[in-house]
Amino acid sequence: MKRKHFKYINTLFVVIPMTLIMAFVGLMRNPGFCKKRFFKFLKAWSVMLPIAYAAAFIIM
Template sequence: MKLNNRLRRYINTALIIGPMTLIMAFVGVLRNYGLVSGWILKSFVTWLTMFPIAYVCAFFIIPIANRVTSKINFND
């Protein structure tokens, strides 16, 4: 299946943000509540809240990060 190249940016961002926010949700719930009953469900509910917020924010943060990184002189 061949997808439109314009979708690449959105899919790439989702594949980065998704696992990252899932790990952060698990760590946050474990840190705040510990291994209590229902911690997995709490983690997924937290992740479902975090993912859309982080996904939208990424489209503002990534271009800024790219501009700042392009101004840094790296040794080649």
């Protein structure tokens, strides 16, 4: 793997678990256990992931 791609992949491996935990906690606090909780979880996570990924590069 090229050295310049390592930074992007390493950041992605940090951002994915962080956003998964945040989406899960947010889902359990707000709507709780409902019928469509998996789709709400995926919707929240799909919004969080690119924002957190971009924010990580701004902070770095």
